[in-house]
Amino acid sequence: xxxxxxxxxxxxxxxxxxxxxxxxxxxxxxxxxxxxxxxxxxxxxxxxxxxxxxxxxxxxxxxxxxxxxxxxxxxxxxxxxxxxxxxxxxxxxxxxxxxxxxxxxxxxxxxxxxxxxxxxxxxxxxxxxxxxxxxxxxxxxxx
Ligand SMILES: [Mg+2]
Numbered sequence: 001x002x003x004x005x006x007x008x009x010x011x012x013x014x015x016x017x018x019x020x021x022x023x024x025x026x027x028x029x030x031x032x033x034x035x036x037x038x039x040x041x042x043x044x045x046x047x048x049x050x051x052x053x054x055x056x057x058x059x060x061x062x063x064x065x066x067x068x069x070x071x072x073x074x075x076x077x078x079x080x081x082x083x084x085x086x087x088x089x090x091x092x093x094x095x096x097x098x099x100x101x102x103x104x105x106x107x108x109x110x111x112x113x114x115x116x117x118x119x120x121x122x123x124x125x126x127x128x129x130x131x132x133x134x135x136x137x138x139x140x141x142x143x
Contacts, residue, residue, distance in 0.1 A: 011086050012047045013102035016058035016065050016095075018109070020044060039068060043106065044093070053087040055094045055102060062095045069093060 014020055021039040047054055058065050062078040069076040076093035085101045087094035094100070111125045 009051055009053065009090060010103040011053045011055065011101070012104045012106065013055040013057055013100050014044060014047075015105070015107035015110075016056050017060060019107055020056065021068075039072070041069075041072060041074065044074070048090070048093070051090050053090050053094075055087045055096060055100045057099060058095065058097055060097070062097045065095045069095070 017023060020041060020043070021037050023037045044054060044056075056065060056069075056076075062080060066076055066078040074093055075091055076095055078095045082096065082098060084094060084096075087100075109129065111122060113119075113122060
């Protein structure tokens with residue numbers, strides 16, 4: 001039983017593309033785009049400091065993301081064999097290119113919605129969001 005003033009350990013799955021860095025879509029790890037990529041791992045460190053397990057999901061190459069984390073001294077491994085459904089420990093970030101089982105997903109394109117909720121929020125989000133294809137063209141032009 002958890003003491004009442006602590007948050008039980010949860011699994012947080014961060015998106016990589018456009019969430020922990022400023023490149024909003026996957027880009028085949030094109031070096032021209034990757035050079036301009038800016039990472040901010042502040043939210044990752046905050047969640048790890050609270051003792052939660054962390055996964056990072058990418059539509060790109062998980063080994064590239066692993067390299068960026070290790071460069072910044074973040075303990076991490078890439079689950080390239082898709083061995084784990086969730087990160088096995090709280091101190092080690094799991095990088096994967098599939099969707100993992102998690103309590104919370106942090107994603108630039110996510111919307112929290114569940115059975116029974118008002119569906120109009122979905123329409124509002126779709127009106128506000130930049131279409132991914134438009135973003136891709138902008139990146140392409142800047143090569
Ligand atoms: Mg994204």
